[in-house]
Amino acid sequence: QALAYDRYVAICHPLHYMSIMNPGLCGLLVLISWIMMAMYSLLHTLMVSRLSFCPDLEIPHFFCELNQMVQLASSDTFLNNLVMYFAALLMSIGPFAGILYSYLKIFACIHRISSAQGKYKTFSTCVSHLSIVILFYCTGLSVYLRSAATHSSHSSATASVMYTVITPMLNPFICS
Numbered sequence: 001q002a003l004a005y006d007r008y009v010a011i012c013h014p015l016h017y018m019s020i021m022n023p024g025l026c027g028l029l030v031l032i033s034w035i036m037m038a039m040y041s042l043l044h045t046l047m048v049s050r051l052s053f054c055p056d057l058e059i060p061h062f063f064c065e066l067n068q069m070v071q072l073a074s075s076d077t078f079l080n081n082l083v084m085y086f087a088a089l090l091m092s093i094g095p096f097a098g099i100l101y102s103y104l105k106i107f108a109c110i111h112r113i114s115s116a117q118g119k120y121k122t123f124s125t126c127v128s129h130l131s132i133v134i135l136f137y138c139t140g141l142s143v144y145l146r147s148a149a150t151h152s153s154h155s156s157a158t159a160s161v162m163y164t165v166i167t168p169m170l171n172p173f174i175c176s
Contacts, residue, residue, distance in 0.1 A: 001095040002029040003129060003174075004102040011122055012109040040091055047080050048073075065143060065160060092141060099133055128174045132167050139163040 009020050044066055051073040070080045106126055113119045139162040 001098045001102075002026075002033065003171075004099040004133075005029070007126060007129060008102040008106055011106050011126075036091070040087060043087060044084065047083055051075050051077065051080065065156070067143070068156070088141070092137060096133075096137060103130065132170055132174055136163050136167040139167075 006021060010017050013020060048066070048069060051070070052075045053072060054074050057072045066084060070077050070084060073080070103126065106122075110119055110122050110126075113122060139159040143156055143159045143163070
């Protein structure tokens, strides 16, 4: 969401970019992101710590996905599933709404540009970020919101790699 806001300010308010995107605001955006993710992780850690597990279970992933671990619990997981799905929706809808709003404002600014070359250049800088956002949200939500009946460990692992490794790896290329 911070990158979408940065693009919005750079495209819609280019002359005020340095005063709006000052180091204090950038630090605040990073701090808010870290705090939200730390609280999200703490919530799930506390919710999983109340579950009981059989000692001989193995998760078929290269890392431990939350929904896979909850499905392997031997105790009642209704509350965990409810919290997991609600938190996943809350943590994805909020930022996605901010990104969507930023890009709607950007597209309105692009529409007001008179030259075709200027429109193309501005639009091309946004497409790479939008494609990564769509890739991240589609793969992440497919892992967390997929039902247990249609679960495939190979497709889930592939989707997990996409949103945990590939999209962060592409961020430096998008920002440059």
